[in-house]
Structures are given as C-alpha cells and as structure tokens.
Amino acid sequence: MRELSLNVMDVAQNSVRAEAKLVYITVTESDRDDSLSITISDDGCGMTQEQVSQVIDPFFTTRTTRKVGLGVPLFKLSAEQTGGSFSIESSVGVGTTTKASYVKSHVDMTPLGDINSTVEILIRCNPDIDFVFTHSTDTASFTLDTRELREVLGDVSLDTPDVLDWIHQYLIEQTQIIYGGAN
Amino acid sequence: MKSLAELQAIRDRAKAGINLRKENPNAAKVLVGMATCGIAAGARPVLNAFTEEIAKRGLTDDIVVTQTGCIGICQFEPVVEIEIPGEEKVTYVKMTPEKAVKVVNDHLVNRNVVTEYTIGAAD
Numbered sequence: 001m002r003e004l005s006l007n008v009m010d011v012a013q014n015s016v017r018a019e020a021k022l023v024y025i026t027v028t029e030s031d032r033d034d035s036l037s038i039t040i041s042d043d044g045c046g047m048t049q050e051q052v053s054q055v056i057d058p059f060f061t062t063r064t065t066r067k068v069g070l071g072v073p074l075f076k077l078s079a080e081q082t083g084g085s086f087s088i089e090s091s092v093g094v095g096t097t098t099k100a101s102y103v104k105s106h107v108d109m110t111p112l113g114d115i116n117s118t119v120e121i122l123i124r125c126n127p128d129i130d131f132v133f134t135h136s137t138d139t140a141s142f143t144l145d146t147r148e149l150r151e152v153l154g155d156v157s158l159d160t161p162d163v164l165d166w167i168h169q170y171l172i173e174q175t176q177i178i179y180g181g182a183n
Numbered sequence: 184m185k186s187l188a189e190l191q192a193i194r195d196r197a198k199a200g201i202n203l204r205k206e207n208p209n210a211a212k213v214l215v216g217m218a219t220c221g222i223a224a225g226a227r228p229v230l231n232a233f234t235e236e237i238a239k240r241g242l243t244d245d246i247v248v249t250q251t252g253c254i255g256i257c258q259f260e261p262v263v264e265i266e267i268p269g270e271e272k273v274t275y276v277k278m279t280p281e282k283a284v285k286v287v288n289d290h291l292v293n294r295n296v297v298t299e300y301t302i303g304a305a306d
Contacts, residue, residue, distance in 0.1 A: 071218075149190060152191055156193070
C-alpha cells in the first residue's frame with residue numbers, strides 16, 4: 001500500500017463485514033515521540049483466539065472468492081518494518097481492536113496519506129454504521145463522531161451529498177488546525 | 184468554520200426536497216471493488232472520480248456509488264461494475280480516474296458502453 005490510509009480503509013472493511021454498528025478510528029501522531037499509531041476498534045462479531053492467530057497469516061481468509069487474505073498481514077508489515085509494533089485483540093460477540101504503532105522517522109515509514117478521504121468513503125459507503133474518527137498531533141486533536149451528526153440530521157441520511165460535503169470541509173478545516181494552521 | 188447549525192440547515196433543505204432518494208428503484212449502481220487487491224491497485228481515486236463527476240452533473244439522485252468486495256479477478260483491479268436496471272451488468276477493468284469520467288459520460292449518461300475498458304476487451 002502506498003499510504004497507511006489505504007491500509008486503514010482495507011482493515012476497516014473487516015469491521016464492516018463483521019457487522020459492526022460502531023467503529024472507532026484513531027490516529028495519534030507525535031513528532032516529539034517520533035511515533036504514529038493507528039487504532040481501529042469495532043463492536044462487530046469478533047473472532048475466536050484461534051482465528052486471531054490465523055488472521056496474520058496471509059493464507060487465511062474467511063472469504064470464498066480467493067484463497068489469500070492480505071489486509072491484516074500488510075497492515076502488520078507496514079508497522080513492523082519501521083521498528084514499530086502490531087496487535088489484534090478480539091473476543092466473540094464483543095468486537096475487535098487492531099493497533100499498529102510506527103516509528104515515524106524510519107526510512108521504511110509509509111506516509112499516512114489522505115486519511116480524511118478514507119473516513120469519507122467509509123461513511124459514504126456505510127451510512128448505517130457509526131464512525132468515530134479522532135486525529136491528534138502534539139498540539140491539538142479533533143473528533144468526528146457520526147452519532148453527533150445523526151442527532152442533528154434526524155432521519156436525513158449521512159450519505160446525502162450536502163452532508164458528505166459538510167463532512168469533507170469539516171475534516172479539511174480540522175486537519176489544518178491540528179497541523180498548526182499550515183498544511 | 185463548519186458548524187452543526189450549518190448541518191441543521193442541510194437537514195431542513197433535504198427534508199423540504201425529495202427525500203425518496205434511497206428508494207429510487209431505477210437508480211443505476213456503480214460498484215467499485217474495494218478489497219485489499221482493489222485498494223492497492225488504486226480503487227480509491229477511481230471511486231472519488233466517479234462521485235465527483237456524478238455530483239458535478241447533478242446525478243446523485245439517479246446514480247449510487249458504492250463499494251464492493253473482491254470478485255476474484257484481482258489481476259484486473261481496479262474493477263468497477265455498472266448495474267442499470269433492465270440492462271446487463273457491465274464490468275470495467277484496470278480503471279483510472281480518467282476512465283471513470285468517460286464511463287460516467289458515455290455509459291451512465293448516454294447509455295453507450297465503453298467497450299474498450301470492459302473485461303471482454305482485456306481478455
């Protein structure tokens with residue numbers, strides 16, 4: 001993957017397939033600590049301990065259209081190749097939390113890329129799922145919580161074009177703020 | 184700054200307008216393959232190109248863009264399927280944002296399949 005944001009889109013898809021109702025995506029960047037971490041946490045169907053140990057194996061997948069599943073292995077590799085770490089915790093009926101931690105300055109660090117686009121597409125394509133996206137830097141942080149938007153919108157769907165445009169602009173503005181005004 | 188008040192205004196406008204968008208049975212469907220293979224091959228800019236072009240032409244009520252999983256032809260990703268009610272499904276392969284714009288114009292608007300981008304032409 002050329003951007004970590006693409007890994008996030010890919011792995012978040014597992015949450016969708018696990019029939020999650022609520023998905024947390026948290027990106028924490030720190031130049032001070034030379035770190036970046038990405039956590040994807042859902043309340044989907046979860047996995048057994050056996051399945052958890054299998055998902056990091058590229059030749060394990062629950063799908064039937066092909067025999068390999070590279071989503072989680074690629075995400076894991078992206079973190080470990082920077083000297084970072086990777087973990088998955090899951091329990092059946094409760095949900096799954098995937099966390100990747102990176103050493104930002106490492107030569108093999110993949111750029112985060114357009115994480116906002118990932119969040120927008122997830123909302124657009126899954127308007128019935130709630131997403132809580134938090135992005136923070138050393139100086140500031142913001143959260144987009146679709147549950148709050150839903151409260152204002154009533155029965156107007158999140159994938160209404162004007163709403164998606166509002167989300168797009170909101171993410172741009174907030175991202176500029178947490179990066180210190182210049183982006 | 185984007186405010187929740189603005190969102191409230193959007194809600195009121197949406198409610199005043201046609202709110203049957205979801206139930207439009209004649210809406211065409213654009214399905215973009217967004218499994219690992221599709222994403223790695225560049226599906227995201229393709230999906231964005233479709234949504235932008237469709238919005239630009241004011242067709243958001245008539246065409247639904249959504250994602251789908253891997254359909255097993257990873258070597259042809261990014262793959263896009265077009266479903267128009269009453270017509271045969273068309274599968275486009277090795278898509279790019281530029282091709283997406285042409286598919287909107289030729290296929291979705293003018294109903295002419297862009298044969299050279301289809302899986303039949305790639306085989």
